[in-house]
Amino acid sequence: MxxxxxxxxxxxLLVASLAVVMAQEMTKDEWQKQMTEYxxxxxxxxxxxxxxxxxxxxxKKQDADKAAALKKCNDELMALVGADAASDRAFAAQxxxxxxxxxxxxxxxxxxxxxxxxxxxxxxxMLDAVKKNKLSALPKYYDRIKEQQNRLDALRKxxxxxxxxxxxxxxxxxxxxxxxxxxxxxxxxxxxxxxxPKIWQGNRDQIKNPDVIKKGQVLKIPAKAxxxxxxxxxxxxxxxxxxxxxxxxx
Amino acid sequence: xxxxxxxxxxxxALLASVVAGCSNKPNAEELKKLEDLKAEVASLEKAVSAKExxxxxxxxxxxDKAGQLTQCxxxxxxxxxxxxxx
Numbered sequence: 001m002x003x004x005x006x007x008x009x010x011x012x013l014l015v016a017s018l019a020v021v022m023a024q025e026m027t028k029d030e031w032q033k034q035m036t037e038y039x040x041x042x043x044x045x046x047x048x049x050x051x052x053x054x055x056x057x058x059x060k061k062q063d064a065d066k067a068a069a070l071k072k073c074n075d076e077l078m079a080l081v082g083a084d085a086a087s088d089r090a091f092a093a094q095x096x097x098x099x100x101x102x103x104x105x106x107x108x109x110x111x112x113x114x115x116x117x118x119x120x121x122x123x124x125x126m127l128d129a130v131k132k133n134k135l136s137a138l139p140k141y142y143d144r145i146k147e148q149q150n151r152l153d154a155l156r157k158x159x160x161x162x163x164x165x166x167x168x169x170x171x172x173x174x175x176x177x178x179x180x181x182x183x184x185x186x187x188x189x190x191x192x193x194x195x196x197p198k199i200w201q202g203n204r205d206q207i208k209n210p211d212v213i214k215k216g217q218v219l220k221i222p223a224k225a226x227x228x229x230x231x232x233x234x235x236x237x238x239x240x241x242x243x244x245x246x247x248x249x250x
Numbered sequence: 251x252x253x254x255x256x257x258x259x260x261x262x263a264l265l266a267s268v269v270a271g272c273s274n275k276p277n278a279e280e281l282k283k284l285e286d287l288k289a290e291v292a293s294l295e296k297a298v299s300a301k302e303x304x305x306x307x308x309x310x311x312x313x314d315k316a317g318q319l320t321q322c323x324x325x326x327x328x329x330x331x332x333x334x335x336x
């Protein structure tokens with residue numbers, strides 16, 4: 001009896017495990033179904049790939065055409081301003097130089113800027129020269145040059161403002177050797193002694209005789225410029241007075 | 251009783267072995283064929299995806315160049331005008 005019950009148990013286990021194995025393994029029908037499914041997918045993807053390749057080839061051609069058209073347009077643009085790559089680079093370098101100079105001047109204090117105001121004229125000359133170059137008409141430079149001019153104008157305005165508020169307090173002859181001639185000669189004033197009449201004429205209210213200025217006098221310093229007709233006339237009459245006042249025979 | 255029981259068990263075992271032995275299963279070669287097919291499909295899917303990316307990149311490059319070209323034509327007209335005034 002025991003033998004039979006064991007045998008039946010073994011048989012049941014055998015059948016059950018067989019059923020499990022069969023359930024896990026793929027049947028021929030399932031294989032066929034998957035083969036059909038994947039073959040269709042394969043065909044679909046191959047067709048898609050071919051279509052995409054065709055589209056990509058067409059797009060590559062379009063891209064090459066656009067690149068050629070763009071190069072042609074850029075060449076025509078450069079031809080309009082009569083420039084080539086080398087002159088374009090040289091022009092850009094000139095603009096860099098102007099930028100560097102403006103940056104340098106922008107960092108100065110107002111007083112130092114005023115002392116170096118002649119450099120603004122130098123930069124203006126450089127800027128005027130680049131404006132005459134046809135390359136300045138190119139959009140990539142046009143706005144940049146405009147911006148440089150604006151910055152230079154702003155610096156000039158600063159100098160003018162400094163100029164308007166520029167004064168000089170007279171020191172002593174013994175220590176500072178201050179006279180109108182020497183004051184005008186100072187680098188931070190006019191750096192030009194011959195402009196002394198400007199200080200005189202700009203301070204007529206407190207300087208009656210240009211040979212006499214007093215310690216502690218606060219003189220207005222007019223903007224640096226060539227002498228005006230009036231200032232020249234004042235100088236002439238000053239020398240005439242001096243000559244007539246000189247002792248006879250001298 | 252015993253005999254019939256033994257007969258039942260033997261018949262069951264025979265049936266099970268017949269079912270297992272004669273079931274319609276793909277052979278190793280067929281299974282490999284399916285695996286290869288699946289691998290090829292996966293590879294094709296990757297290739298399609300790469301091509302789609304390439305297509306999108308080209309479309310973007312063309313659109314960029316078209317924009318640059320339009321700008322260049324505008325610039326040309328502007329420069330022509332400015333150069334005339336110089």
